[in-house]
Amino acid sequence: MANADIDETNELVSFPIQRTCPFAIPPVYTKFREESPISQVVLPDGGKAWLVTKYDDVRAVMANPKLSSDRRAPDFPVVVPGQNAALAKHAPFMIILDGAEHAAARRPVISEFSVRRVAAMKPRIQEIVDGYIDEMLKLPKPVDLNQVFSLPVPSLVVSEILGMPYEGHEYFMELAEILLRRTTDEQGRIAVSVELRKYMDKLVEEKINNPGDDLLSRQIELQRQEGGIDRPALASLCLLVLLAGHETTANMINLGVFSMLTKPELLAEIKADPSKTPKAVDELLRFYTIPDFGAHRLALDDVEIGGFLIRKGEAVIASTFAANRDPAVFDDPEELDFGRDARHHVAFGYGPHQCLGQNLGRLELQVVFDTLFRRLPDLRLAVPEEELSFKSDALVYGLYELPVTW
Amino acid sequence: MKLEKNHDRCIGAGQCVLTEPRIFDQDDRGLVSVLVERPQGADVAAARKAVYICPAKALSLVEE
Numbered sequence: 446m447a448n449a450d451i452d453e454t455n456e457l458v459s460f461p462i463q464r465t466c467p468f469a470i471p472p473v474y475t476k477f478r479e480e481s482p483i484s485q486v487v488l489p490d491g492g493k494a495w496l497v498t499k500y501d502d503v504r505a506v507m508a509n510p511k512l513s514s515d516r517r518a519p520d521f522p523v524v525v526p527g528q529n530a531a532l533a534k535h536a537p538f539m540i541i542l543d544g545a546e547h548a549a550a551r552r553p554v555i556s557e558f559s560v561r562r563v564a565a566m567k568p569r570i571q572e573i574v575d576g577y578i579d580e581m582l583k584l585p586k587p588v589d590l591n592q593v594f595s596l597p598v599p600s601l602v603v604s605e606i607l608g609m610p611y612e613g614h615e616y617f618m619e620l621a622e623i624l625l626r627r628t629t630d631e632q633g634r635i636a637v638s639v640e641l642r643k644y645m646d647k648l649v650e651e652k653i654n655n656p657g658d659d660l661l662s663r664q665i666e667l668q669r670q671e672g673g674i675d676r677p678a679l680a681s682l683c684l685l686v687l688l689a690g691h692e693t694t695a696n697m698i699n700l701g702v703f704s705m706l707t708k709p710e711l712l713a714e715i716k717a718d719p720s721k722t723p724k725a726v727d728e729l730l731r732f733y734t735i736p737d738f739g740a741h742r743l744a745l746d747d748v749e750i751g752g753f754l755i756r757k758g759e760a761v762i763a764s765t766f767a768a769n770r771d772p773a774v775f776d777d778p779e780e781l782d783f784g785r786d787a788r789h790h791v792a793f794g795y796g797p798h799q800c801l802g803q804n805l806g807r808l809e810l811q812v813v814f815d816t817l818f819r820r821l822p823d824l825r826l827a828v829p830e831e832e833l834s835f836k837s838d839a840l841v842y843g844l845y846e847l848p849v850t851w
Numbered sequence: 852m853k854l855e856k857n858h859d860r861c862i863g864a865g866q867c868v869l870t871e872p873r874i875f876d877q878d879d880r881g882l883v884s885v886l887v888e889r890p891q892g893a894d895v896a897a898a899r900k901a902v903y904i905c906p907a908k909a910l911s912l913v914e915e
Contacts, residue, residue: 507906508906508907508908548862551862551863552863552880555862555863555880555881555882556863556877556879556880556881557881558863558865558881559863559865559868559877559881560865560868560869560872560877561868561876561877563865788866788869788870788900788904789900789903789904793864794906795906796906796907797862797906797907799862799864799866799906799907800864801863801864803864803865803866804865804869807869
């Protein structure tokens, strides 16, 4: 029945679903959530997956140990062509591991990002933010905030956490820029990934010989005590921390600044009372849910989610974006409301893989918003809002550029 | 009401500490410590919220 299959495929919605408006969730998500919260979608390679759109179901998917994150499985859903193949070239990032294997990779690192450890980083984060603002003030206006501030701030923060020298941070910025550029082709992406990998290998080597007071040196010491240093795994860990900790935060800085410049009543709220900034940060995280395409799973067994049977071997995509706009959990979810308590959002995921660096991300955003608007009270967009270019075609949502003046 | 933790499940996300640092902390390994085992009054609501937010279902509030 090949024809029937083709007809059936034609009726399915294609995933990823692109955003057309920076504020509103694509209507198809809402339609799914209201009419059939677990619906089949078709992926770029023609494969099919169940798209999950209700908050409770999304949490259930991400917490279920029978729904695997292991992208090394041949049947694992492919949302970004080439991504799984590229990942397979490296020692696995912990985000693609399951169960005990995942716990073994994550456990040694969690204390590095505990609430207390992150809070202790605040003075240095403040210095870094102020330093980049000082540099920005020397530049001719307008500037692209993304290039001169939003990207370098979190990049330097995570570089220092890892113990990378400043030149390493600059080199990483250069390579990451190519990786993030829309026009870079697949060959270019692979070449940059290989370069980054080589750099991380060298960094691991250096830290083995000259340990310092940093995350990487502590991981090396831990592994040494436990019987052996796994260099490829350490290089993967460094790369993951850098990649996960830099562009995501930059996108949220840009979207937060954009939101507050275009909705001055929001900015007025945190300016009047900076103790409201942490809440505003979580609301911004909920509202934009930038990494919506990350939560893919493969069923290792039959699993029931919200009364719906997902069969062994089937692919599942949990939409954190749809979950964070679920009116059953958030009143007026389409409203960006800084007074809301949105801490239970799933923008950092849910379950055993929930973002390791979330407390760092929150703190960076708080310091950035409080400092930037205090030091540049006349900050404003340098182009009409309609001319801004949003990353609706990218893996992680954000702004390609944010031209500002003051 | 008693707050119970499960270290086998805890992933050190720190969400409980962010919710209520008077009731929760993280030990040297980043795993949850419960500072107030039997929350009273307003702490009950905060503890319940932390139980709900915990991504690893590592916390529970049990009737005694």
